[in-house]
Amino acid sequence: MTSTKNSALNGTNLYERMGERTTQPFAVQLLDELEPLTDLSVIDVAAGTGGLAEAASERGASVLAVDLAPAMIERTGERLQKYPRSSARIMNFVALDMADGIYDVAISNFGILAYPTWKSGLDEMVRVVRPGGSIALTMWTNRDDCSPAHLLHRVFRQHFPNRDLWPPGLFPMFSPASLEEGLLEAGCVDVRAQTSEADWSPFSSVDVVDECDPMFRSFPGYAGLDDIERSNLQRTLKAAFDAYADVGGVIHLPTRAYMVVAKKA
Known part of the structure; x- marks a missing residue:
């Protein structure tokens, strides 16, 4: 039991340190679209x-x-302790345990859209928001090297065209049109979908592959490589990252995500 808990905590720490560096710039952009937020009630799904x-x-x-x-909720609760009106709870996003129409805003930043059940999750987000309230979502474009993980995916397919890096459907494919359609079907109006960009840089451009290695091991295809396969992949991966380096050698990867904001009818 202790081993399982420690593993969960290590995964949480890794996500906060590495994962948030790719997703948080879009969270900030999404919040900018929703301003002013003062005194509004928000559910982050x-x-x-x-x-x-x-x-x-x-x-x-x-x-x-x-x-x-x-483990995620435990860490989130720690971060929200300094905000008496904010809190964190364990809850299934396809069955939110709360009444209809009680929030001003429902947000999911790279959350529900990462699952095949996203339409059920979207229905729940809309249900718990008041009429006229806002719904806001982000998801990777899945085009080109839109995130460090997608850059890895491109290189992985070059080396192992008959293997999957991650389970099929892990990152469902979207377009602004399909996102708009989904929100309209869920009962939203005034849907605004756009492609947003943010700059991602590793902590050390020289050690970018080693830095990303713990995060990439969460993908089954990468974790299952033997030492020789991983070494060969990492050489190509380093070159792919270096293609985004500036004249000083600092990597700047232009990450891209769909950002969509709508109102509940």
């Missing part, structure tokens, strides 16, 4: 380690952050 929830609380919102993972 599939909140992860709480980066968006903390940022929204800093802007004056009262936030409930929900996620299925106990």
